[in-house]
Amino acid sequence: MGNYFKQLSIALFFFLAIAATMVLGQGTRVGFYSSTCSRVESIVQSAVRSSFNSNPTIAPGLLRMHFHDCFVQGCDGSILIDGSNTEKTAGPNLLLRGYEVIDNAKTQLENACPGVVSCADIIALAARDAVVLAGGPGWAVPTGRRDGRVSLASDTSNLPGFTDSVDVQKQKFADKGLNTQDLVTLVGGHTIGTSACQFFRYRLYNFTSTGGADPSINSSFLPQLQSLCPANGDASRRVGLDNGSENRFDSSFFANLRDGRGILESDQMLWTDASTKTFVQRFLGIRGLLGLTFSAEFGKSMVKMSNIEVKTGTNGEIRKVCSAIN
Numbered sequence: 001m002g003n004y005f006k007q008l009s010i011a012l013f014f015f016l017a018i019a020a021t022m023v024l025g026q027g028t029r030v031g032f033y034s035s036t037c038s039r040v041e042s043i044v045q046s047a048v049r050s051s052f053n054s055n056p057t058i059a060p061g062l063l064r065m066h067f068h069d070c071f072v073q074g075c076d077g078s079i080l081i082d083g084s085n086t087e088k089t090a091g092p093n094l095l096l097r098g099y100e101v102i103d104n105a106k107t108q109l110e111n112a113c114p115g116v117v118s119c120a121d122i123i124a125l126a127a128r129d130a131v132v133l134a135g136g137p138g139w140a141v142p143t144g145r146r147d148g149r150v151s152l153a154s155d156t157s158n159l160p161g162f163t164d165s166v167d168v169q170k171q172k173f174a175d176k177g178l179n180t181q182d183l184v185t186l187v188g189g190h191t192i193g194t195s196a197c198q199f200f201r202y203r204l205y206n207f208t209s210t211g212g213a214d215p216s217i218n219s220s221f222l223p224q225l226q227s228l229c230p231a232n233g234d235a236s237r238r239v240g241l242d243n244g245s246e247n248r249f250d251s252s253f254f255a256n257l258r259d260g261r262g263i264l265e266s267d268q269m270l271w272t273d274a275s276t277k278t279f280v281q282r283f284l285g286i287r288g289l290l291g292l293t294f295s296a297e298f299g300k301s302m303v304k305m306s307n308i309e310v311k312t313g314t315n316g317e318i319r320k321v322c323s324a325i326n
């Protein structure tokens, strides 16, 4: 009898070990391509670097692309698909930039190791490389994502909007497994890049019932914003999201929120709401021992974001061309 139980428990142990490997093996991992395409990281990095050297605004473009890819159908490259009614064609994605960088990296990768590297992984690596080039932190990017076969404009309603309340922002992040700290940290990605006047001009004129501007805007900052975005001026004119430091990945974005110098209403609200303000303060070191270091937290939250609803193993496909399903 004792022998029987011993054998049973050994069998159970192996069964659990295999089951655990199968479950864990479903995820992404750092170095996924080490034996199949060892040059993947250097190829992506050089594609990002060469485009950044001629146009540094490609860095925020690639970071935002990764976020918009991950929140819709998971991080599966669905943002890259051309065609009518694909994600690309939806309102929130119309101003995304950097598709050519992904295509360029993919072309080189197809020469080096055909059919191996997913477009979803290229975006994840390129977003990290873009942050590093803008002076931000680096982090190890787990790979092994596969490309999705669905891309629908109608799915983009998952993306947070610039007028969303903090509760709605938190809910949209929670739906993707990201907590309030991740929200504040990842929105800190607005430390680089710009916004078109069209997304915040309504805050500058006739915002209140008495015809005033959004009272959360610092009164000495308001005239600057009004001159950059006149009431009847060019709605596509671009303004730095991190006033005074739009090309540098640093923590000054949070100081701007504290000072009423946030550009998007959704960003400024992170300072108004108590649950998010705590994290902004911790990034600013106001909370003493509870201080958080933005550069370290950003990498951690990016890894979490980059694992949203990933397709691995035999799910999805490895696209031949990033803009089309095979």
Ligand code: HEM
Pocket: 057, 059, 060, 061, 063, 064, 067, 095, 096, 097, 160, 161, 162, 163, 164, 169, 186, 187, 189, 190, 192, 193, 194, 195, 196, 199, 241, 264, 266
């Ligand atoms: C509540 C969440 C968020 C909202 C409502 C939001 C909204 C926006 C809007 C309206 C713009 C301006 C787009 C344009 O005019 O081209 C923008 C730009 C940008 N967003 Fe966000 N965003 C959010 C979160 C994030 C996250 C999580 C990241 C990355 C981790 C991110 C990265 C960027 C970057 C880098 C830009 C600048 C793009 C450029 O210069 O082309 N955003 N965002």
